[in-house]
Amino acid sequence: MTAVRFWNRRRREAGLGYLMLVPSLLIFSVFVFYPFLRNFYLGFFRTPPFPGLPQRYVGFDQYREILTSPYFSNSMRVTIVFALLTVPTGIILGLFLAMLANQQLRGIGWYRTIFSSTVATSVAVASVIFGTLLNPQVGLLPWLGISTTPSILENPKYALLAVAVTTIWQNLGLSFIVMSSGLQAIPDEIIEASEVDGAGPIQRFLRVTLPLLSPTVFFAVVVGSIVAFQSFGQIDLLTQGGPLQRTNVLTYAIYTALRGEQNEGKAAVLSVALFFVTLLLTIAQMRILERRVHYGD
Amino acid sequence: MATESVAHGITVTEADRRSARRRAVRRRIGNVARYALLTVLAIIVLFPIYITIVNSLLAPSQISARPPVLFPTDPTWGAYSDAWNQGSMSRYLVNSIIVTTLIVVGQIVTATLAAYAFAFLEFPFKRTLFLVFLATLMVPFEVTIITNLTTVVNLGWYNTYAGLAVPFLATGFGAFLLRQAFLGVPGDLRDAAALDGYGHLRFMVRVAVPLARPAMAALAVFSFLGAWNQYLWPLIVTKDARYRTLQIGLRQLRATSIDQVNVTFAGVVIAALPLLILLVIFQKQLVRGLTAGAVKG
Numbered sequence: 001m002t003a004v005r006f007w008n009r010r011r012r013e014a015g016l017g018y019l020m021l022v023p024s025l026l027i028f029s030v031f032v033f034y035p036f037l038r039n040f041y042l043g044f045f046r047t048p049p050f051p052g053l054p055q056r057y058v059g060f061d062q063y064r065e066i067l068t069s070p071y072f073s074n075s076m077r078v079t080i081v082f083a084l085l086t087v088p089t090g091i092i093l094g095l096f097l098a099m100l101a102n103q104q105l106r107g108i109g110w111y112r113t114i115f116s117s118t119v120a121t122s123v124a125v126a127s128v129i130f131g132t133l134l135n136p137q138v139g140l141l142p143w144l145g146i147s148t149t150p151s152i153l154e155n156p157k158y159a160l161l162a163v164a165v166t167t168i169w170q171n172l173g174l175s176f177i178v179m180s181s182g183l184q185a186i187p188d189e190i191i192e193a194s195e196v197d198g199a200g201p202i203q204r205f206l207r208v209t210l211p212l213l214s215p216t217v218f219f220a221v222v223v224g225s226i227v228a229f230q231s232f233g234q235i236d237l238l239t240q241g242g243p244l245q246r247t248n249v250l251t252y253a254i255y256t257a258l259r260g261e262q263n264e265g266k267a268a269v270l271s272v273a274l275f276f277v278t279l280l281l282t283i284a285q286m287r288i289l290e291r292r293v294h295y296g297d
Numbered sequence: 298m299a300t301e302s303v304a305h306g307i308t309v310t311e312a313d314r315r316s317a318r319r320r321a322v323r324r325r326i327g328n329v330a331r332y333a334l335l336t337v338l339a340i341i342v343l344f345p346i347y348i349t350i351v352n353s354l355l356a357p358s359q360i361s362a363r364p365p366v367l368f369p370t371d372p373t374w375g376a377y378s379d380a381w382n383q384g385s386m387s388r389y390l391v392n393s394i395i396v397t398t399l400i401v402v403g404q405i406v407t408a409t410l411a412a413y414a415f416a417f418l419e420f421p422f423k424r425t426l427f428l429v430f431l432a433t434l435m436v437p438f439e440v441t442i443i444t445n446l447t448t449v450v451n452l453g454w455y456n457t458y459a460g461l462a463v464p465f466l467a468t469g470f471g472a473f474l475l476r477q478a479f480l481g482v483p484g485d486l487r488d489a490a491a492l493d494g495y496g497h498l499r500f501m502v503r504v505a506v507p508l509a510r511p512a513m514a515a516l517a518v519f520s521f522l523g524a525w526n527q528y529l530w531p532l533i534v535t536k537d538a539r540y541r542t543l544q545i546g547l548r549q550l551r552a553t554s555i556d557q558v559n560v561t562f563a564g565v566v567i568a569a570l571p572l573l574i575l576l577v578i579f580q581k582q583l584v585r586g587l588t589a590g591a592v593k594g
Contacts, residue, residue: 014420016497020410021426027407027467032433035444042443100335105328113580114339117346119587120572122526124544128551128565129345132352132558140348143364172342174587181588230439233528237548251439251529259533264443271440278437 036275042268051262066269071245071253075270076277078160079249083228085164086171091220093168094175095213099205101176102183112180119173126170127237134162134238156246159239163247166234171227175220182216183209211294218293222285229278250274346569353377353562360558376563380550384560385538386567389546392458393525393571396542399462400524401517408471408516413501415472416479417487427476433469439529449534460534461542465524471516478512479505511585518579518586525572543568 043063045055066072097115101108118126133140136151152158186209194208210217232251235241241248241256248256250270257267352360354372380386414420415427445464454460482505490500506513531542541549547568554560576583 010419013418013497017414017418017420017423020414020418023407024411024430024467024469024472025426027464028429028433028469030448031445031464032436032441035441035448036436038444039440097338100331100338103331105331105335108335111335111339113577114343116576116580116584117573118342119583120576121346121569122544122572123528124526124547125565125569126345128547128561129349131551132561133345133348135558137361138352138365138558140365169342169345177584177587181584226437230437232439233544236528236532237551254439254442255529255533258443258446267443271443274437275440279435282435 039268039271039275042264043272045265047263047265055265062265063269063272066266067273072270072273074245075248075250075253076273078245078247079229079277082160082164082167082231082247082249083225085161086167086228086231087221087224089164090168090171090175090224091179091217093172094179094220095217097172097176098179098183099209102180115176116173118170119177121170121173123167123170123231123233124237126166127234130162130166130169131238150243153239154243156244159243160247163234163238166238167228167231170234171224175224178216178220179213182213185216186212214293218289221289222282225281225285226278229274229281250277349562349565353559353566355559357557357559376557376559377567379554379557379560380564380567384546384550384554384564385541386543386546386550386564388538389541389543390567390571392461392540392546393543395458396461396531397521397524399458400465401520403462403466404468404471404520405513405516407467408475409501409506409513411467411472412475412479413497413505415476416482417497417500417505430469430472433467434473442529442533445530446533455534456536456540458540461531461540464530468516468520471520474512474516474519475509478509482508514582515586518583522572522586 044057044059046058046062047055101112101115121129131153132138134152136142136147141147141152146152148155148158152162190208190212191204194204199207230251231249232255235247235249235252236255239247241252251274254267254270254274257263257270348365348367351367351369353376354369354374355366356373356375359366411430415423415430449455449460449464452459454463486504486508487500490504495503526544527542528544531545532548535541535545538546538549547564550564551561554564
């Protein structure tokens with residue numbers, strides 16, 4: 001008797017468990033797993049040049065063609081350079097501001113608020129601000145003594161750098177907040193003990209603060225790289241992938257293939273590439289960096 | 298500091314006193330240098346925001362003035378009413394609020410249900426299903442847009458609130474975060490509640506959710522920022538002002554007011570203000586939400 005009741009209860013519990021997972025699983029299946037897997041399939045079909053014609057199965061041809069094209073390798077290179085320009089600089093600046101603001105000074109709260117303030121800006125807000133300020137018609141740049149022909153955002157030499165600066169500024173607030181909370185998690189006694197031991201400020205930073213902060217930095221590098229590889233809004237608002245494709249990051253290439261060229265097959269191949277690149281990058285960082293992370297006890 | 302060394306001692310010599318005074322002077326100089334550095338950096342960080350506000354208050358003729366106007370001597374508010382009315386910023390703001398609310402509430406509900414099941418219920422394939430939830434974190438949303446766009450169009454959701462919100466109504470990250478919080482609920486509480494005749498649903502609503510409030514708040518902040526700042530998806534699933542969100546609206550506003558930079562800047566201020574206000578009010582929760590997962594523990 002009791003055994004039956006026990007099994008009934010277990011079955012009811014299992015039923016309730018599945019029921020509670022259903023909403024999430026439904027969304028994930030329709031909007032995450034299905035579209036993700038369908039990319040691989042779509043990549044096997046060449047989209048016809050005119051809508052209405054049938055899709056043509058080409059096997060791996062389209063993958064080979066696109067992934068070996070100069071268009072793709074340029075896009076890949078731009079994406080990597082963009083990540084290298086934004087992620088380390090963003091983290092270092094955030095950490096620098098966080099250390100400066102982590103002092104017992106009167107009014108330091110004001111500075112903390114100011115340094116966090118760009119967290120209230122979105123990519124769109126930051127890009128429209130910088131895009132307009134970098135516009136030579138607005139007159140700010142000539143006044144600062146910066147004038148290039150063609151203008152910065154149309155200049156193959158500087159466009160990506162300008163997009164990177166915009167991104168760094170927009171992320172600075174977040175970077176500052178993350179680094180500050182990492183610093184505040186370090187017990188004061190440890191820092192004081194190293195002071196008593198006669199460590200200078202630089203030694204203290206390298207030997208004590210940085211190792212204790214390494215989990216935070218590790219997190220910032222991994223998440224920051226993923227975010228950098230998915231950057232889209234700033235490219236769309238500032239350069240549209242130009243000039244001469246110098247800012248054509250992978251996500252923008254996907255968008256152009258999908259909306260501009262109406263080429264689903266190409267967009268699918270590029271999406272598959274973006275997925276694997278992100279995955280490999282994350283795994284590599286976990287492997288290489290995690291070993292150097294000091295998690296304390 | 299000098300008085301301290303006097304207070305300490307019977308054996309204070311003139312040399313001690315002199316070196317103490319020297320140290321105090323050095324500290325004061327150090328403080329001045331610190332404030333100077335902090336202030337310079339604060340000005341650099343704030344400058345783009347400041348110049349945006351200034352330009353939004355200028356008459357169109359003043360914007361291309363050289364040298365640029367850095368202080369609005371007679372501010373005009375015309376650009377704000379232009380951006381708000383003709384520029385549809387009021388409509389975009391309402392759309393952003395609706396879509397963000399749907400997403401935040403939806404994510405909290407689905408994540409709470411799923412997290413509860415993972416934390417408190419036993420059922421076959423629990424581990425596998427949890428891994429399925431985590432796997433969604435490995436798929437960047439950008440990689441799913443091709444098919445999601447088709448799905449949304451087929452469902453008749455193109456250019457609707459449903460199209461903007463439904464794909465984001467579940468979150469693997471949120472389920473993970475809340476599960477961790479639920480696992481921290483003492484088992485004794487569950488037993489006591491069971492003795493009181495609490496079923497799972499009542500226990501979840503009355504005990505587990507209130508105890509997990511910090512994690513809930515962190516998730517709310519995290520989803521809010523994610524939903525509010527979305528760019529790529531609203532760009533491709535909306536086509537007119539009725540459903541455009543603030544971020545995409547800003548893009549539209551800039552395109553339609555190319556020769557009225559002050560209107561664009563007024564739009565930027567309108568778009569950034571809601572987050573700025575929330576940042577000031579909820580600074581603590583915001584920091585916790587942004588750093589959930591960043592710092593050990």
